[in-house]
Amino acid sequence: MPLRIDIDxxxxxxHTNAEGLVGLSEILDYFDKVAVDDAMPYAKLFDASKARFSISxxxxxxxxxxxxxxxxxxxxxxxxxxxxSDEDFILGRRFANLGGAKRPxxxxxxxxxxxxxxxxxxxxTPPPRA
Known part of the structure; x- marks a missing residue:
């Protein structure tokens, strides 16, 4: 499994560890898990130092x-x-600029x-639930 996701x-x-080949479906699964587990406001450490990305x-x-x-x-x-790698650094920069995300x-x-x-x-801190 290319992604191991631990939500504390x-x-x-x-904390996510990525190894091997990571493509679109794995990243979408990651997004979904973080959203479903109510972890969007949490800090995220995404270690992709041992991964290769296949993202068009x-x-x-x-x-x-x-x-x-x-x-x-x-x-x-x-x-x-x-x-x-430098290539993944460039890909990371592209990701950082996606969708007008308002997070560091x-x-x-x-x-x-x-x-x-x-x-x-x-x-x-998430806003209070109505």
Whole structure:
């Protein structure tokens, strides 16, 4: 399985490890799991340093539409994306600009750098339910 997703509600953290080939369907499954488990406001550490991505321009359009659809689920927590190559860094930049998302996102080369940055981000408290 290319993605291992651990949602820790007590720490308000989603930690994902990606390995091998990751495509559109795996990323959409990730989005769905985070949304269904009410983890959108949590900090997210997405370690893709051991992954290879197979994402076409058409796939990026689909991802952009999904990110836009989640815009109504504000607030969304910060994302630390850890990549292993220059190519994935560029792909990460493209993802960061999708759908007008209003959440901090930084790209790192080392997991510890991402963890450290997430620790400096303010906790995002969801609005009260009506």
């Amino acid at each position: 509600h007590s720490r308000r953290l989603v 321009d058409d796939d990026m359009m689909v991802l952009g539409a999904r990110v836009s659809a989640y815009a109504s689920m504000e607030p969304r927590g910060p994302i630390a994306l850890v990549v292993g 996102l930084r790209i790192f080369r080392k997991v510890e750098e991402g963890r450290t940055w997430l620790a400096t981000q303010p906790d995002v």
